[in-house]
Amino acid sequence: MGIYDEHLDRNAANYQPLTPLSHLARAALVFPDHTAIIHGSLRRSYAEFYARSRQLASALERRGIAPGETVAVMLSNTPAMLEAHHGVPMCGAVLLSINTRLDAAIIAFQLDHSETKIVIVDREFSGVMAEALTLASVKPLVVDYDDPDFPADAPARKGALIGSLEYEALVAEGDPAYEWRMPSDEWDAISLNYTSGTTGNPKGVVYHHRGAALMGYGNVIAAGMGKHPVYLWTLPMFHCNGWCFPWTLAVQAGTHVCLRWVRAKAMFDAIADHGVTHLCGAPIVMSTLINAPAAEKRDFTQTVTFNTAAAPPPQAVLAGMRDAGFEVTHLYGLTETYGPAVVNEWKREWEALEGPERAAQKARQGVRYTVLEDLTVMNPDTMEKTPADGETIGEVMFRGNIVMRGYLKNPEASAEAFRGGWFHSGDLGVMHEDGYIELKDRAKDIIISGGENISSIEVENALYQHPAVQTAAVVAKPDEKWGETPLAFVELKPGREVTADELMEHCRARLARYKCPKEIVFAEIPKTSTGKVQKYVLRKMTT
Known part of the structure; x- marks a missing residue:
């Protein structure tokens, strides 16, 4: 015990629990x-x-x-x-x-x-x-x-x-x-x-x-x-x-x-009438604002900070927001990290960038919040950090005081999430040389539509409940309005027939409407030699 450990205990005068x-x-x-x-x-x-x-x-x-x-x-x-x-x-x-x-x-x-x-x-x-x-x-x-x-x-x-x-x-x-x-x-x-x-x-x-x-x-x-x-x-x-x-x-x-x-006129009225300085939302909110009819738009003098944390906004949307008086900040996080824990910290030298170069910087998820102790990309099997080369893919991991306590009544899931002393996000990304992370894929195939998470597995399970469906695979399709929407690839059983509209109705009876596929493609679904669906092939077909 050192001198700084003697007679310097916590007490009500010098220590109080933090609370918002x-x-x-x-x-x-x-x-x-x-x-x-x-x-x-x-x-x-x-x-x-x-x-x-x-x-x-x-x-x-x-x-x-x-x-x-x-x-x-x-x-x-x-x-x-x-x-x-x-x-x-x-x-x-x-x-x-x-x-x-x-x-x-x-x-x-x-x-x-x-x-x-x-x-x-x-x-x-x-x-x-x-x-x-x-x-x-x-x-x-x-x-x-x-x-x-x-x-x-x-x-x-x-x-x-x-x-x-x-x-x-x-x-x-x-x-x-x-x-x-x-x-x-x-x-x-x-x-x-x-x-x-x-x-x-x-x-x-x-x-x-x-x-x-x-x-x-x-x-x-x-x-x-x-x-x-x-x-x-x-x-x-x-x-x-x-x-x-x-x-x-x-x-x-x-x-x-x-x-x-979320309606365009109501948003513009609030921004103009109340002097709104900040708002948050998914790309759908940005699209609603910049694509609103002229009669619903209002002029305002202040620059409005718009924080978005869904799929990276398309370049055209970013440009449209900037022209309309909004400054977009890209954030990233998960439910397990209290929402956003990563921010695309914008640098002055990037202001000179235009077009694709500027959009590429904006699309990166960024660096840790000041109140997050550590953020990295690791090989989830070896728990070794990937090189900061912008190419080597690993799992994005968090450590700090804005990581959840754990999962309620689920010690096994909590232990797995915190394996090795890090929170495993399940998201795959790369670390750039300047310390900024960029997501490349979602290990759990989560689709982020309008800021809401949609499980591809849940949608696939609903499709599999139809007697005509032999194989179903759901992936995210980029969407300028919603960020991403579910796209379903369906392979039918031999001799069975069903229309896309019938399958849509089938899904609506089993899922919340926002989770239902926005499009269904009938095709032979590519698989590995062991029968595993090759979703990366399907994703290439969505662009």
């Missing part, structure tokens, strides 16, 4: 009157945001929610979703944000697997949630969220009330001065996010308070957020907890501009 909840508490103290949330006609200050989050936490505790228990939400990008991100962990509970595009069976699995005690559901999704609750074994308290600013021109999308309590009534049960709980340990779980389920059921990714707090700082740096940024919610908040931006904005006392649906 402290970001909101500070913002409310320093900027109580600054606008925290804009949603339709609603304006909510930081003082109000903080008070309502504490009120929700208090109400959940009074309803019997104990630390470490799960509160699920199925909400759009609304104030209730922002309050849930703070209020749920403020009482020590764990937030499960359910993907609003999922089918009832998967939702039921998540409710059961997470042992959900309370579920808060937006009326837009009450139909599928009602079906899921009939399939689930758990019987949570169901709370309806009836958004007062639900667009009046879309009444058909507003479902029935299915709960025993309305959200505002729940909040009213709580105390706005509630003394919220600091986590007893920064390693305590703050949220649960399910993967897309590449094989079997989806895995539950557990985030901790420390990682979520650090992501607040990391996102501010990566996105270049100065004081009082204005953030437009085009990215679903259910997606990796909105890449942790629901917690991030309070670091710089920014304004959340809520948006239920």
Whole structure:
């Protein structure tokens, strides 16, 4: 024991667990009157945001929610979703944000697997949630969220009330001065996010308070957020907890501009009317913006930072965004890394590049976030780093404090993911000489469409359920609007016939619509001598 180990112990005065909840508490103290949330006609200050989050936490505790228990939400990008991100962990509970595009069976699995005690559901999704609750074994308290600013021109999308309590009534049960709980340990779980389920059921990714707090700082740096940024919610908040931006904005006392649906006019109006400085999204959002009719576009004077983390945007889209006043930053990450953990750190000397050269630099995934300790490319078998030559392919691996705790109730999957002391992403890439990584393929054949992960195996399994299908192989096809879409190659059994439309309908009955193939090609599928489908050959046929 050295001199620096004597009488210099941790204590309450010099050590407190990191938590993103402290970001909101500070913002409310320093900027109580600054606008925290804009949603339709609603304006909510930081003082109000903080008070309502504490009120929700208090109400959940009074309803019997104990630390470490799960509160699920199925909400759009609304104030209730922002309050849930703070209020749920403020009482020590764990937030499960359910993907609003999922089918009832998967939702039921998540409710059961997470042992959900309370579920808060937006009326837009009450139909599928009602079906899921009939399939689930758990019987949570169901709370309806009836958004007062639900667009009046879309009444058909507003479902029935299915709960025993309305959200505002729940909040009213709580105390706005509630003394919220600091986590007893920064390693305590703050949220649960399910993967897309590449094989079997989806895995539950557990985030901790420390990682979520650090992501607040990391996102501010990566996105270049100065004081009082204005953030437009085009990215679903259910997606990796909105890449942790629901917690991030309070670091710089920014304004959340809520948006239920991604529509060109609504985005341009928000950018022009509220002075939006930042937004995130998949290539589909960029395409929506630059291809909007002139009547839906608005002029704005500020440069808007657009963070994208799906498939690399096409060169034409990047050029169109730049001309329209947007600066695109390419990010990369996974659910297991709290969303983006890698940023294409743009260098001044690259500003002189044009056309393909500039696009090639933009398309690289980049370098580690400042709050990620290490990022590399390795041979997954030998666990040796690949040479930084831009050619040798290996598996992209992460190490640091913004890597998940592990998979809920799945020690085998956690051990495999952390084999050798690194998180194995399953993504294949190369390391360039300057330390920037670039993805080359996805080891699990995941298709990223509109920012959502689609398992090719899941789509293939649906196709195989048709009696006429002998072999099915699904690959990603580049798409200017969605980034990628599923393309299915199908080989029929001898003497059997089926049309592409019939197979499409077959898939729609078994999969969420966004997972269904956008195109079906009937062909003899190339295989190795052992019968394994050669997907790399099929991918060459998609370009």
